[in-house]
Amino acid sequence: MTVSDWLENAIRDADTRGLGSLRSSLQALAQATLALRRADWNADASADRAPTAPGQASPHV
Amino acid sequence: MSEPRTIVDLARALRERRLTAVSATSACLAAIQAGNPSINAFITVLGEQALADAARADEELAGGCDRGPLHGVPVALKDLIDVAGVPTTAASSVRRAHVASADAPVVTRLREAGAVILGKNNLHEFAFGTTNEDSAFGLVRHPLDPTRSPGGSSGGSAAAVLAGMAYAAIGTDTGGSIRIPSAACGLVGLKPTLGEIPTEGVVPLSTTMDHVGPICRSVADARLVYDVLRGAPPTAGQARDVASLRLGVPGGYVRERLDEEVLARFDRACERLRAAGVGLEPVVIPHLADAPAIYLHIVLAEAAAYHAVTLEHTPDAYTPNVRLRLEMGRYVLAEDYVRALRGRQVLAAEVEAALDGHDGLLLPTLAMPAVPLGTATVRVGAHDEPVRTISMRLTQPFNLSGHPAITMPCGATSAGLPVGAQLVGRRQATPALLAVAAAMEPVLSQP
Numbered sequence: 001m002t003v004s005d006w007l008e009n010a011i012r013d014a015d016t017r018g019l020g021s022l023r024s025s026l027q028a029l030a031q032a033t034l035a036l037r038r039a040d041w042n043a044d045a046s047a048d049r050a051p052t053a054p055g056q057a058s059p060h061v
Numbered sequence: 062m063s064e065p066r067t068i069v070d071l072a073r074a075l076r077e078r079r080l081t082a083v084s085a086t087s088a089c090l091a092a093i094q095a096g097n098p099s100i101n102a103f104i105t106v107l108g109e110q111a112l113a114d115a116a117r118a119d120e121e122l123a124g125g126c127d128r129g130p131l132h133g134v135p136v137a138l139k140d141l142i143d144v145a146g147v148p149t150t151a152a153s154s155v156r157r158a159h160v161a162s163a164d165a166p167v168v169t170r171l172r173e174a175g176a177v178i179l180g181k182n183n184l185h186e187f188a189f190g191t192t193n194e195d196s197a198f199g200l201v202r203h204p205l206d207p208t209r210s211p212g213g214s215s216g217g218s219a220a221a222v223l224a225g226m227a228y229a230a231i232g233t234d235t236g237g238s239i240r241i242p243s244a245a246c247g248l249v250g251l252k253p254t255l256g257e258i259p260t261e262g263v264v265p266l267s268t269t270m271d272h273v274g275p276i277c278r279s280v281a282d283a284r285l286v287y288d289v290l291r292g293a294p295p296t297a298g299q300a301r302d303v304a305s306l307r308l309g310v311p312g313g314y315v316r317e318r319l320d321e322e323v324l325a326r327f328d329r330a331c332e333r334l335r336a337a338g339v340g341l342e343p344v345v346i347p348h349l350a351d352a353p354a355i356y357l358h359i360v361l362a363e364a365a366a367y368h369a370v371t372l373e374h375t376p377d378a379y380t381p382n383v384r385l386r387l388e389m390g391r392y393v394l395a396e397d398y399v400r401a402l403r404g405r406q407v408l409a410a411e412v413e414a415a416l417d418g419h420d421g422l423l424l425p426t427l428a429m430p431a432v433p434l435g436t437a438t439v440r441v442g443a444h445d446e447p448v449r450t451i452s453m454r455l456t457q458p459f460n461l462s463g464h465p466a467i468t469m470p471c472g473a474t475s476a477g478l479p480v481g482a483q484l485v486g487r488r489q490a491t492p493a494l495l496a497v498a499a500a501m502e503p504v505l506s507q508p
Binding site for chain 2: 001006010013014019021022025026029032033035036037039041042043
């Protein structure tokens with residue numbers, strides 16, 4: 001799910017639940033989620049090795 | 062004679078029979094009675110029980126039973142921490158009917174060390190905020206300026222120590238909630254290594270980032286309380302020569318959003334440290350700027366999971382702002398939570414790398430002085446920043462990484478508001494961090 005799709009769904013759900021005042025908070029969270037997804041540590045399933053936690057052995061070793 | 066200022070001074074006075082635990086406790090209770098109606102630092106005061114505990118402490122000392130440096134010392138607890146038979150309100154109407162069935166392990170350790178429990182401190186509801194303005198028991202006011210917040214979420218705890226209502230207070234720190242109010246109030250606040258102090262019997266905010274630790278008036282006091290909280294015998298600690306210290310000083314993200322006066326006081330403190338022989342070297346933590354996004358996804362998701370049932374059944378029992386924040390957490394996707402966990406590991410490794418070859422990392426604790434009550438944003442440099450976001454900017458990275466961190470006062474603004482310097486040490490090496498802090502403290506506190 002893209003962040004924009006997620007935000008649209010979340011705002012609609014919040015409105016349905018009577019939590020329309022969540023809109024600006026959800027928009028702020030969406031910005032943080034975009035930053036999180038752009039970070040260079042994220043996994044890429046097309047890469048030849050899965051990411052490992054720093055300091056941990058690779059599962060492929 | 063005047064009241065001792067620190068635990069170290071009080072402990073000496075008790076053993077030299079210049080004071081009794083009852084008189085020290087009575088003085089704290091008198092300060093609470095005088096100051097609490099305006100400051101609102103305490104939700105529950107255990108006056109009679111505290112005096113009885115203090116009398117027992119005096120009898121034991123007179124009989125030759127000395128439980129150590131906290132014997133007879135009046136302390137307070139953030140009202141997230143269980144005391145048997147006493148409500149743990151978390152400053153929320155959600156828990157108005159709660160009474161703890163047992164002491165939290167940290168309370169057991171304090172009692173075994175002879176500490177006198179004065180009562181429970183006000184806080185930001187469920188520790189989910191940095192100003193204490195959202196509390197079912199009313200907001201907490203800064204003892205130095207009642208129009209300002211003492212910081213939070215352990216704001217009642219810091220206000221109590223600053224106002225002479227307790228010699229130390231036990232707080233919790235998930236994104237900075239010990240260090241933020243300690244810095245805003247000119248106190249010493251210690252967040253130990255993640256997992257070092259038990260969080261059992263403590264109402265959680267984020268089960269993977271919550272820390273318990275002391276708020277005190279000196280590094281030596283913080284060391285004494287820390288030793289008790291971790292259940293270790295008190296130790297003198299390895300003294301460090303200040304001139305032997307090498308500290309890493311992160312720039313970039315750290316200096317991008319700082320109040321001008323905070324920056325000036327911090328830089329002046331760095332100059333004093335250099336003059337004392339401390340080696341200060343620039344270090345880089347490449348993903349430090351990603352900390353807020355990583356933190357947000359973890360804390361929101363974990364807090365929402367804990368509160369899901371009460372959000373469904375008693376949503377109106379929360380203060381409006383905290384309810385909205387918790388509801389926001391229910392929209393965090395699992396994939397983004399996992400991304401945040403991965404980012405957390407990357408950040409922790411980078412902090413560890415920055416510590417390589419250094420005795421600690423040095424940075425400001427709080428980007429601005431204590432903020433005025435009733436404001437959602439605060440001007441920092443050329444930017445208007447949300448109070449909550451800017452308050453945690455420099456503290457939350459070390460909740461994510463799990464490294465121990467301590468704040469110490471390093472000056473005051475022209476308006477007399479305290480400024481704090483934060484020192485970060487290696488994981489599982491909190492005693493070494495405290496030794497470095499103790500060496501730096503006299504230099505930082507110079508005018």
